[in-house]
Amino acid sequence: MLIDFISIVAAGFAAAGLVMGLNRLSGRRLPKWTMPAGAGVAMLLFMVWNEYSWADRTRLTLPESAVVTFKNERSDFWRPWTYLAPVTTRMALLDRGPEAGLPADPGPEMRHAKLYLMERWRPSYGLTVLFDCAGARRVDASAAGATAAELAVADWQELDPEDPALRAACEGGGNGRG
Structure with a gap:
């Protein structure tokens, strides 16, 4: 600032x-x-x-392999021009490229990805997320190196099958290889 x-x-x-x-x-x-x-x-x-x-x-x-999955755009009365074109204040980016330094592929229907959360005037955060492509769900970094038994009882978050982060993580090649 x-x-x-x-x-x-x-x-x-x-x-x-x-x-x-x-x-x-x-x-x-x-x-x-x-x-x-x-x-x-x-x-x-x-x-x-x-x-x-x-x-x-x-x-x-960020690396070219990072994809924007969410943008928060807003308009404020103290910035009247934002009513014509809202300004981006937050965004989320997902990286599955080799630069992400992800763990080994957990299986054919699972994908690891690096999720970056960024907001104007705030520190950025990056976390590893595991996506279950078949079940349309995700679990955060704590399960990154988990066994199959641990994943079965993990705190999964259900996602819409059309969720941009889920689609970005699951579409394309093998985990971390684009």
């Missing part, structure tokens, strides 16, 4: 410097209000760009 504040202030100073340079080139013919107005507009535009692009910029830090 501090980095964002510093970046917004820097955008304001850069815009003010640009307007000051244009003013000198024009023989000091620009009105005096153009420098603070230019700085303010630049700061506002940078803030809006920063809010709308954080999800894509964050996604680019």
Whole structure:
């Protein structure tokens, strides 16, 4: 958050410097209000760009095999432009690629995946999840190395067969191999 504040202030100073340079080139013919107005507009535009692009910029830090399975978009009255285009505030990404460092394949109908939960202004979390593709259910990291008997009594969470995370984990090749 501090980095964002510093970046917004820097955008304001850069815009003010640009307007000051244009003013000198024009023989000091620009009105005096153009420098603070230019700085303010630049700061506002940078803030809006920063809010709308954080999800894509964050996604680019993960391996290409990570798939976005959930996005929370919202509109707020203090950001009236979000009523035209809601801003993403949270997202979940699922990675089954070899970079995920997953355990061995637990069986033909089970898939391990790395689930990343990200929210604007909050720390990100990553956890290993085991999906039962045939039963449309999942269990979190505690069962990652469990035996078949332990999995039978694990605290499974039932999922909709069309759940994006379940589909991303179960469709494609073998576990962790895309």
